[in-house]
Amino acid sequence: MSEITPLNYEELRSLMVAAGLFVLGAIGFLTRRNLILLVLSAELMLHGVSLSLVTFGKIHQNQEGQAFTIFVLTVAACEAGLALSLVLALYRQTHSLDIRLWSELREFDVPSPVSVDAAGASSLTSGYEGIPMLTPAGVQPRELPKTVNADPKRPDRTPV
């Protein structure tokens, strides 16, 4: 009927490649500072998980691994769509894709996880230095810094 054997080398190396893909995605997620590349690194981690699932499905002669991978694909597509619209909404507020600009969401008495020296002084400046970085609501502030105005030919169109 059935026999119990250890993994053969093909299955083993496929699982190892899957683990390698996952770890590469994790490194990218930890080290990059671009919001878009963070999302892409998460997708690379999902590739590793999918490869593991498919390999396990083949090892056990079962369709479930591939069925789960289809669900992973679905969730990844949803995540990409939501993440990109979020990135656009965040970019509208800071005009930068730097992840460190969003460490301001912490509580006031908690120190910054990254010192300003390590971050580089230039990268921490956003286009909205003077005004509080809250979600724009209500009446627009009357005066905006010059640099904020994206289109100088049409002063009536302000990006906030």
Add this chain to the structure above:
Amino acid sequence: MNEWMQQHPASIGGLVLWAIGLLWLMPSGKSDKARPGLPGILLAAAGVVAFCLGAGRGVDTLQSEVMFWSFALTALVCGALMITSRNPVYGALWFALATLGTCGLFMLQSAPFLAAATVIVYAGAVIVTFLFVIMLAQQTGSAGYDRRGQFGIPAVLSSFVLLGVVVYELQSAPLQINRPETPKVAEVGGASGSRDGGTMTSPPALPSPDAPINPPPPPSVPALLSRATPETPVGSMKGLGRSLFGDYLFAVELAGTILLVASIGAIAIAPRREEGAL
């Protein structure tokens, strides 16, 4: 642990070489002038080869070996280049190549439908959307935060320690698999019995028509339709469809609902013209 290190020097060396290559490729940002990437790529590729050789050797068929090595190298080296590229546009393109390598590996693991679906979804839709967003949001070339990463050395070290632990677990105490009798169909050539997708390997051996069909063992899990049979080998469209629309019908409905909710949410979140263009 010591025993494993003596028995698998290739895995250890591969991990070390790979980590060094990644650290070499990592954007340092000390100066605008980037290091030459070729030594890092070669180091990472050598590390990947040694790492995969640590799984053991053996030649099943020449085609499957060639395809495994090319796909695995494509996936892992392009993944390394993606997470270290200074320009996000190039990062997205490297990610597309890594996706293609992963799809090749799917094909080798007898999942031709999944390989095609992943190519369509990722390389066709996700990458194009990402490139659009990059071009909308970042028109001035690579910014300072792209030329300079954060936590480079600790991230690489801890992640490779994690990878080493996973590989140690896989190699020192191999999983004992309770293999059913039927997999004869899908083992040959690695491309399953589906005639529509597995054209890249040698044609699989079809089961002889008078092969006895084993009675299914008593169900330990309720998922009965997902089990591979000689008529529906792993990865065949028929078997996958039976699994998805039999055992996982509710999950498929939920996935459709999630897609609907996510698309509505994306439209709601995305900034609109009158609120201020990019």
